[in-house]
Amino acid sequence: xxxxxxxxxxxxxxxxxxxxxxxxxxxxxxxxxxxxxxxxxxxxxxxxxxxxxxxxxxxxxxxxxxxxxxxxxxxxxxxxx
Amino acid sequence: xxxxxxxxxxxxxxxxxxxxxxxxxxxxxxxxxxxxxxxxxxxxxxxxxxxxxxxxxxxxxxxxxxxxxxxxxxxxxxxxxxxxxxxxxxxxxxxxxxxxxxxxxxxxxxxxxxxxxxxxxxxxxxxxxxxxxxxxxxxxxxxx
Numbered sequence: 485x486x487x488x489x490x491x492x493x494x495x496x497x498x499x500x501x502x503x504x505x506x507x508x509x510x511x512x513x514x515x516x517x518x519x520x521x522x523x524x525x526x527x528x529x530x531x532x533x534x535x536x537x538x539x540x541x542x543x544x545x546x547x548x549x550x551x552x553x554x555x556x557x558x559x560x561x562x563x564x565x
Numbered sequence: 566x567x568x569x570x571x572x573x574x575x576x577x578x579x580x581x582x583x584x585x586x587x588x589x590x591x592x593x594x595x596x597x598x599x600x601x602x603x604x605x606x607x608x609x610x611x612x613x614x615x616x617x618x619x620x621x622x623x624x625x626x627x628x629x630x631x632x633x634x635x636x637x638x639x640x641x642x643x644x645x646x647x648x649x650x651x652x653x654x655x656x657x658x659x660x661x662x663x664x665x666x667x668x669x670x671x672x673x674x675x676x677x678x679x680x681x682x683x684x685x686x687x688x689x690x691x692x693x694x695x696x697x698x699x700x701x702x703x704x705x706x707x708x709x
Contacts, residue, residue, distance in 0.1 A: 492617055493686035494697035494704055501615075534699070538684070541620040557617055557684070561699035564614070564621075564644060564685030565598045565656050565676060 485510055485552040489517070493560040495535070498528040508550055514539070515546040517556060535560050567629030568641045571621045571685070576643050576654045585639040585661025594668035596676050598656040600649045605703055610690050614646045614655060617684040624683045628675055636671040638662035644685060655687075 489506050491499040499521070508517060514537045522529040537544050538557040550556065568584060582593055600612050621644070629640040639661040649655055658675045662668040679685075687698045696703040 490617065492615060492684065494699065496615075497697075538617070538620055541617075541623060557620065559617070559684050560686065560697070561702075562681065562684055563687040563698035563700060564616070564683050565680045 485512075485550070487517075487550050487553065488555040490555065490557040492557065493563075494531055495528065495558055495560055498525045498531075499558075503555075512550045513546065514544060514548050514550065514556065517550065518546065521558070531560060532558065567626060567633055567639075569622055569625035569629055570643045571616050571618050571625070571646060572643060573645065573647045576645060576657050578654065578657050578659070581641045581643060581657055581659045584641050585659055587639075587661065590639070590661040590663060592660075592662050592665040592668040594660045594662070594665070594672040596656075596658040596672050597654045598676070600651050600653050600655055602651050604689055604698075607689070607691050607693070607703075609651070610692060611651065612649045612655070613688040613690060613695075614644075614649060615686045615688070616644070616646045618646070621684050625679065628678045628682065632660075632671045632675050636660075636662065636667040636674075638667055638671050640671065640675060642675060642679070644679070644683070646685070 487506050489504045518532050521532045536559045641659040644656045658672050660668045660672045689696045
């Protein structure tokens, strides 16, 4: 299945700020996506482990199942204000 | 009814305060975050804010509406994105309430929760390079 990935903050140095289409196996979870990001860019591994994730604009867990066409946002520790 | 916005435009704090200035409110408490010229011992030239705008506005609304119910007040929160110069306001939290204690507490709660939960990131641009800020940490930009 294909999903949309959005990266923010420091992650954009590794993956860019544009939405990316990612091919993931059926039954994949957010954790599987984290591991795919670590494989694509080992330098981002520590940062990916510190991220929170949102599924369709709601905070989600690493165990959440991805669905075809969903949007996952990778959110490094935040620094608004 | 809470009002929240993530915007590239300058913040007009006096205008935001008018929105909670109904005569039933005896207290208006405003917090303004301002771009500072130094951080962690480094000189700062300017800041760049990036947001996941639709989610940031959704989370801001949840924070503001929950605080309105908890403290019985009216809340407006606006946060800027893009390039901000020294001395400009990055965020304004404005609380109108019948009494001051609720206004102070709600205002403090909203800015503290915003910093933890609202998907917004700050990059400090300094004379020696630029740094993404993660919580209280500064991480140098990867060479690219």
